[in-house]
Amino acid sequence: MQPVVHFRNVNKSYGSSLAVDNLDLAIEPGQFVTLLGPSGCGKSTTLRMLGGFETPTSGEIFLDGQEISKLPPNKRNVNIVFQDYALFPHLNVRRNVAFGLELKGMASDAIHKRTMELLSLVKLTDFAERMPGQLSGGQRQRVALMRALAPNPNVLLLDEPLSALDAKLRQQMQIELKSIQKTTGKTFIFVTHDQEEALTMSDVVVVMNAGRIEQMGDPHTLYAKPRSRFVANFIGETNFIEGRLKAIDGGLAAIEWNGSVVHANLNGQSPSVGNTVAAALRPEAISVLSQKPSNTIAVSGRITQSIFKGDHTSLTISLNNGQSVVAQLDPVALSAVTGDDVWLTWRENDAVVLAD
């Protein structure tokens, strides 16, 4: 399938600093794609280049096969939902949503019909005549979304649109956004620094760092098989296993760590035996045993902290090598307390070797 959006070797620099570094990114139509990264990673610049508010220093951007990097924003069939909504304060909800349709020269009864349809999609028909200043944050959010969808863009761009909402409303909007994306079948490109948001909504997450793509994939793959230390750290909580690579055997790496030899999935990497390697291990993948198991490799340590978090208990375990490891356990099944000597095990494939 032809990608709906294609960045080809796109660079963007401001003076001597490189905001986007040789970006190559193809996005399939109909997907919910999230650009995820810390502030300054280039995700917003990427979005603004697609919207037409920044011009690439070099490279090409294709929208539906057409090169658009030099076109002004009004000539591109993409629309943006801005971070602070950017609703026109002098127009009521209906006129805000109709704005793009009016500029398309649509007949006024057709405009009215489409506007009311869109507003009913987000249950705002009763608010059609209100001014933006009279709406709550969540309502403004929905109006901004419908205003951007109204002209029927190929791709909808969302620039951290949920960051101004409180936690509960944000979760609700995440689900709503996802369902609107499914109903309309449009390509959504969503920019955020919130990894939870990215995991909740996306078909594809593009993790960006320092202007480059660190890793791209579906949320499950990114979480379970992070390629780099950056991705492992940025998405969820992670323990790092660092040590000399002793051997490679059947897709598993044997790593000398804390006086034992532990195993980790090679994760597509090909490190050389004898070098130091790092692997990531998620806190919930760790089992904590009070006795050394006989049938599997285990690492010994002592519990130094135990924090009850409701659905899980977070244990900090100090290893003999001085490193601390965090494990998440079911509070009901947990009997160990702070000060206990314990043994840690995990399934070999739950630890994954990282590229750096």
Next chain:
Amino acid sequence: MRSYFSDFPKTALQASYWLFVIYLLLPLALMMAISFKDANFVAFPIDKWTLKWYAQVLQDKQFLEACLYSIFIAVMTTLFATIIGVWIALLISAEGIMARSVIFALACLPAVVPGLINAISLRIFIRVLDIPTGTGAIILGHTVHAVPFVVIMVLTRLRSMPNNLVDAARDLGADSFVAFMRVTLPYLVPALAGGMVFCVLTSIDDFVRTFFLGGYQTTLPMLIFAKVQGGMSPEINAMATLVLIVTAAIGLYAEHFTRRSRM
């Protein structure tokens, strides 16, 4: 409310305020009272009341013509000053403008140059260019004086405008002109209304510039000045009272309007 000077007697602050108000309002009240006096000279006490001065003023062709002339000049001044003022404000707030503060200072200079100096320099200027005194010259003088007020009001409003409103309009298909007409200009309405009222009021009130630049036709302040020269009479009080009421009403309404539409 926070209280500054908490050790200062409150009554002293209140007393000084009321002294100020009396000083401000008493002369105006006196002027208005005498406009109802049934006698040919300006003095107290008022023993007989009348409305005849108002009747006389409203039938005074000279007065009505002066009013119309002043209004005409005010409208033209407002028109030019608003266009020029908005234009300068947009220039100053545009991205990547060099010497922004210099442009701003130059645009605001006419507001602080003494009226008399301004008037004399304009008079010399039009003499050099061979422009006749009269309506055109007056409008020119008033416009120069009014522009800074429009610039300041529009700039203040522009600074409070979220950057991405124009971006949003562009994104939804507007070219830069349409975005300006449909988003920026409506956003500026309160500032424009305030600035325009200011233009009208300063123009109607202006005496010095009109005096130096005017021709044979008299504006309202010129007429009142001429009448005062011919001797005080309650008729002048009636005229002044009418002007006061109308301008105060416009000013207060404008203030109310800009306050309400502040978003």
